[in-house]
Amino acid sequence: MADEYQPLVGHDGQESVSVISRRNKLVVMVLMSTVYFLISSVYALLSPFFPQVAKSRGVSHTEIGLIFAVYPIFTLLTSPICGILLPRIGVVFALWAGIAIEAGCNILFGFLPSVLDRGLFVAFCLIIRSIQGVASACSLIAALAIVSSVFADNVATATSTLETFSALGLMAGPPIGGLLYQAGGFKLPFIVLGSVSLVIGCISIFFIPRIAYATSSPPWRLMKQLIVHPRVMIISFGVALQMLVIGFLDPTLSLHLKPLNLTTSQIGFIFLALPAGYGLFSPVFGYLSDRFGYRPFIIFGSIGMGISLLFVGPAPFIRIKLSIGQSVPSLLALGIAGAAAITTSFADILEVAMKDLTNDNPDESSDFVIHSVVSGLFTTALSLGQVVGPIVGGIFTSLSQTSFDRTAMGIGFAIMTQE
Template sequence: MDAAGEPEAPSSPGGDDPPESAGKTPNWLSREQLFVVISAASINLCSMMYYSILGPFFPKEAEKKGASNTVIGMIFGCYSLFVLLASLVFGKYLVRIGAKFMFVAGVFVSGGVTVLFGVLDQVPEGLIFIAMCFLVRVADAISFAAAITASVSILTKTFPNNVATVLGSLETFSGLGLVLGPPIGGFLYQSFGYEVPFILLGCIILLTVPLNMCILPNYESDPSEHSFWKLITLPKVALIAFVINSLSSCLGFLDPTLSLFVLEKFHLPAGYVGLVFLGLALSYAISSPLFGLLSDKMPHLRKWFLVFGNLITAGCYMLLGPVPVLHIKSQLWLLVLMLVVNGISSGMSVIPTFPEILSCAYENGFEEGLSTSALVSGLFNAMWSVGAFIGPTLGGFLYDKIGFEWAAAIQGLWALTSGLAMGSFYLLEYSRRRRSKIQKNLGTEEEQTALLPDEI
């Protein structure tokens, strides 16, 4: 196995090994790869637990402190806005800063501000409480952007031919964090109060810092000459970015609205509200590795996953309420079923987006390596954050104005639009390639016909 500082020929499974070692350990992770997976899994698990424990009880606590639903949505949404800004910066300068340093520093700051979030209930209500919520969320957003941008870039460098499979498998840990966060957070909140869930999780995150310092490899690469602007102006990448926006907006919409809707409509205690979120998180965690494997083994399926995943998601949001025009009675079992289906459709759509952007970048002259991986990682996180900012912010506002049923339906229209746009692009792309192939064949036949008399 090569040293961590010599990444030019790393051994990796699934066809990434050099020819001389291809037959030795093709089905096993090298020590370096295993360490990278452990580091990435730790940040996925902890960050999603922190993200999801807010849902069951923070909106109600914020209401007690004088925050309206619109302000609560903005508190959720500002996190994504600053992840967007920070991801663009970190993606551009990751090679200069150093992937390992960026990852470890991001995890350290994230653990510290998670602990700080746990003491916000001691802050006076009103404007001071709201301002402190924003400050802590912004700090955590920047630290998360640093850690996740570095993590995905390192993963792409370590597993160049199995990107979707590895990312899909690691989404199991993201889903596990989403699964564990709401019920554990709700239980700790009911048993010990507001502070304990955040302080406990923050300490766990801080404990992963020395572990990552010891095991994470230190990759080096030359800075890229390409920019985010060149990447995002590629038509296919721009449409995939729109798909990412719509999916993250749909998921972010649920953060400030779903718990309030369930509490008001079905009168469930906070601990049981966390179990409602379980349907979405568990189905996403289970389905993501499968879609990642299929995306790597059969790349031609990615376009179908992107299109139909969005269309299914749109249908789910129409039925979450359900939208009043359908004249379907709102029932808890239907809500949970739609969350389960939405988890599967999200995995279907989200997982293929990263390898699709990466392959499109390579096809358009971007060099293979850590620099391009960092650009794509930063772009992915930024585009995800655009939707994750709009989803909670607009969701909280619409919830106040027109109620959950219509707000969810409007959110579903975004997924429907992106799915149809992506499908139209792929049909147009197929049509152009087919015409090009026919013209090429006709040109070959004409050349043969023109040359035939001379040959005779």
């Protein structure tokens, strides 16, 4: 007898995604894109001013790095759990709870300078950022599962739109944080974004459909089947490796560009090339892959990222000098290739899951449980790359005998061969 997994919000208002009107689908996309934008903005909000504030409180560089890293670490640890539990607790409740908790923690973070003791300041920073990581995993997975279910016929197009707004959030977070910090001090950035997030969370309760679902297999069993599936393992490893590249550049690129004697603002604009390429081309590759297949774009993107990374160095065998004219196009190409590889990977994993995990019961092909589990696995792969990338970059930065160009070359060849 099939095990039924119903959300805690109850049966009232549950509806089949196949009967949702086009207008309501548009509302869902706007709300979920806003959620992705806000979560990414909150994640990057601290960059322009928090390190200086923390240093003034006697916080070490290592502790500051840990405060930044603990967010994606807890997102990584809790993403598979959230994907498994999502059918139990209900997608709307999970989305709202994740947004509300992260927003509350964000507002609370703004008051941390009132903590005078250095040790307590660091401890509270770590605790709040950890809780935010858990909450973001919950809301991101819920949003991804909702969009992939509502737009089941155009999964890559829909999820690539989310990736675009995620990239925009990462780009907008630092300038928003810097401007609000200058306007109203440490508290204002966190209060403003936290309040906006709460409003979006409340609106979502009324506009996100309650999706009914049932499955003959518990979510944890579906997750286990996915993890050991050869094709899913390859795609997930590729996503983690591709995100590792982006994370690797965070602590290393500015040091790599030091010989060019650029100002901080100039380096900041160079950093924008990668997310700009990623955000602009994600919808393009999503739309095309829904019509021509996902795997060709994954292969094209992986090879493109590897080649682009060789030119970012540039690799020792490429006779091009380090310059702005070499760095910006290389990073832009890296972002475009990343859009082709990463944004189509979720749809490919979902396609594999629908085909291979539902052979015994074709009616399960539209089951929301699979969307939830795949969302959890995909977010786990993304978070793994986000965590490992800066660590790899930091290690190789500390090893003076290992140059940036050779490290980038090695990672580039690894990406090209993994597919």
